[in-house]
């Protein structure tokens with residue numbers, strides 16, 4: 745898809761991969777609307793010249809605020825990028841269920857609600873796209889993030905079914921699967937992380953190519969291993 749002139753809503757564009765993505769999409773000539781939650785990061789993104797809607801997408805009220813903020817706008821592309829982790833280990837104590845629930849809502853309910861409520865807007869455009877950001881961990885989980893991995897596997901499964909339902913319509917469905925990327929989400933974890941600009945650039949290439957999946961960096965290798973032996977892929981990833 746040609747991105748120049750398209751109006752694109754990217755959730756979670758105030759930091760990390762999303763912030764790099766909105767910069768690169770703007771450089772392609774797209775009109776960007778983004779969202780974030782932290783007031784300082786919202787203000788900093790606005791100071792860069794972006795339209796930012798403040799909304800906590802782990803709550804129904806936040807979804808309503810974002811939908812109200814884009815009402816009447818002719819959106820061509822929705823990028824469900826906002827996401828967060830919720831690591832816990834039962835061997836160390838019980839999880840914080842409120843934190844688990846917020847992660848489930850942000851990573852699964854928010855994309856599902858936004859897609860459902862913005863579907864009529866996207867259907868009205870000559871060509872449109874839905875981009876769901878999942879993770880390599882949607883293919884095989886790591887033990888330390890059971891809820892996060894479950895949310896990304898759920899969104900991957902939803903995305904694959906949605907793609908079939910929208911076949912032959914004006915809406916293309918892309919799943920973007922990042923590897924470990926250097927952002928605040930992965931602070932203090934892992935090494936050999938991909939940079940957020942490189943990850944965002946891979947998303948942009950996949951959007952331009954109308955790809956079904958952006959398997960970014962090491963995720964390509966993980967998918968290959970998984971296609972040969974799902975058990976081996978799980979073994980490699982579970983202690984990651």
Ligand SMILES: NC(=O)c1ccc[n+]([C@@H]2O[C@H](COP(=O)([O-])OP(=O)(O)OC[C@H]3O[C@@H](n4cnc5c(N)ncnc54)[C@H](OP(=O)(O)O)[C@@H]3O)[C@@H](O)[C@H]2O)c1
Pocket residue numbers: 755756757758759760761762779780781782783785786799800801802806824825826827828850877878879880921922923924925926927928929930
């Ligand atoms: N980093 C990785 O290694 C990695 C790997 C695989 C997949 N991913 C996925 O890539 C996406 C981006 O991750 P990232 O690493 O760039 O994360 P990040 O640096 O933590 O940035 C997350 C963005 O989402 C927003 N956000 C977080 N919680 C929110 C909430 N409750 N309501 C509204 N907005 C919220 C943040 O805004 P505030 O700062 O204002 O909260 C920020 O703009 C996520 O879906 C993540 O699961 C990341």
